[in-house]
Amino acid sequence: MTDASALLADLTGRVDSGDVEGGKAVLANLKIALLDADPAADTARRIATSALELGVLLSAADGDLDAFARNVAQLKPHYAALGASTTERKNHILGLNLMHLLVENRLSEFHSELELLTAAEASSAEISFPIHLERQLMVGSYDEVLAANARVPHASYGLFMDHLLTTVRDSIADCLEVAYKTMSLDDAVKMMKFASRDELAAYMEECRDDWIVEGGSLCFAPPTAGRKADDIPSKKLIGQTLSYAAEFERIV
Secondary structure, three states: OOHHHHHHHHHHHHHOOOHHHHHHHHHHHHHHHHOOOOOOOOHHHHHHHHHHHHHHHHHHHHOOOOOOOOHHHHHHHHHHOOOOOOOHHHHHHHHHHHHHHOOOOOOOHHHHHHHHHHHHHHHOOOHHHHHHHHHHOOOHHHHHHHEEEEEOHHHHHHHHHHHHHHHHHHHHHHHHHHHHHHEOOOOHHHHOOOOHHHHHHHHHHHOOOOOOEEEEEOOOOOOOOOOOOHHHOOHHHHHHHHHHHHHHHHHH
């Protein structure tokens, strides 16, 4: 296991320094080195667990959600084998996985993961953060979700917060279009939690190219046509409502 231990030390250093590409190459070699090890041996299991945890962090830094999901799936049996034991990075990894499930709206899996947590794990900063976000999303407190971007427990949460903030801002933009005909640019920046008008302009260019700026005001394009009863996706809405009700009943 000497080679594997050396590779793990190299991998740790590369992850800590932000060397994503170099870390991915070392991780691949480390996984190959572990193929000949006894998976039941404590040393091999410890190295494999640490390697996969670092793999999760690498994939988050690389923005590769597929690799992230694979590493988490491979890591779960190792966590199960640990039993009551834990690792230094476990809460961090579990928190990132909850963020991933939340971003993909996989709420049933999100709550299933919560049921596996101990009280100590659930109260940790890394895990309580996505739990709080999910509660705010459920009640529509978008301001709280946007404000949470300033207090992420670790930089690796940034990937998932970016996805989540885009979704939330799109929802706010939809509401603004319905509620207002015009709005000052400063008010729009404030309501959508942008840092400047330039950030709002970049968002408009990418996502809302029908919004018009006139002086210091923002004009929302009116709906192209009124909606009729037949246009309302009633079956879809009913299905979503029943799904939410079933999920709420299961949680309670």
